[in-house]
Amino acid sequence: MTIPCMSKNQPSMPTKQKSQQENPLIFDAPMFLHRSHIPSQFIWPDHEKPRLNPPELHVPLVDLGGFLAGDPTSSARAAELVGQACLKHGFFLVANHGVDARLVADAHRYMDDFFEKPLEEKQRAQRKLGEHCGYASSFIGRFSSKLPWKETLSFEYSAERGSSHIVEDYFCNTLGQDSAHLGKVYQDYCSAMCTLSIGIMELLAMSLGIPRTHFKEFFEENESIMRLNYYPPCQKPDQTLGTGPHCDPTSLTILHQDNTGGLQVFVDEEWHSIRPNFNSFVVNIGDTFMALSNGRYKSCLHRAVVNSKCPRKSLAFFLCPKKDKVVCPPLELVDSNNPRIYPDFTWPTLLEFTQKHYRADMNTLQTFSNWLQQQQKTAQVIL
């Protein structure tokens, strides 16, 4: 399958994973802390460098208490707030969300357990080129420039019947039995995120004026991605980024950031910070939901900045539909005034596009749509 040359975002083509010794640039953050400069691969272009003290974005705080208790008035109010946020920038906060505070605290605490392990232990879960699960340190070998100042651990969560131990099994099989406690916490955490996501999907449907079970049923057996983001302190935080500007290609992101701060959203032509709030989750819609809403709601450009004082941690749960689900907006959202914007696709096709052919940024969905239609034309010519 020939891939038309992508923009500069095209990741370096998959090559044999270099061993630690062969790879001249290992992102073992403490190594860099005592150097006066950071490696050039981590220095971002001037127009993308973070600015000091950005304005704060006042993101709507949606209280889910009444909705979760089944109160119709509170549910309608919550749906209205969600809809207003999604028409503006696609970001909102949820409070009284029903997720156990101890579980959130453990999920953060256990991140330290993992990311403070010696590099060779973390590399037991080394992410392979072209795959989306595993441990990655700054994506060395995957991208050749604009490397993010972060380490990540990503793994799959499935709500399908019979997959209730998928996260625990991943930790045990990948990191060994002494990481079983990590697997248990993140299994429970992902299960709580799944429940919260399905509730938010009801509110999104209500806000779009379609049956409240529509998206709930679409995502019932979701096969989602959990990502732990660990941003080590950086001595030149004004020269690099923890996570580059992007829209999430996924459907819905439920993010919990620690009290350090660093999440920024691009609204009204300017980067805005989102103040940390340990008792709430940051929720944003992604490209796949933008396609499901036929473009009514926009997935929003965001990024993460780092600092020189302390590490920053965030937990991102990316809701994704079951592999065989076709991403196609409900008929209520398509008419002569609102023609289809994006082609039908399945999530695995978009995911593979971001893992093998295109570094997710602010144009992923449109670039993917163009690529998919080109592929389909090529296939028709061959047949």
Ligand SMILES: C=C1C[C@]23C[C@H]1CC[C@H]2[C@]1(C)CCC[C@@](C)(C(=O)O)[C@H]1[C@@H]3C(=O)O
């Ligand atoms: C499907 C995904 C790809 C990324 C992780 C999830 C959702 C967000 C994507 C990402 C964070 C967008 C910015 C670029 C990226 C490479 C990163 O910085 O991690 C993206 C993730 C990825 O491709 O691994």
Ligand SMILES: O=C(O)CCC(=O)C(=O)O
């Ligand atoms: O760490 C953050 O605050 C944002 C991370 C993010 O956007 C992502 O992982 O997609």
Ligand SMILES: [Fe+2]
């Ligand atoms: Fe993101």
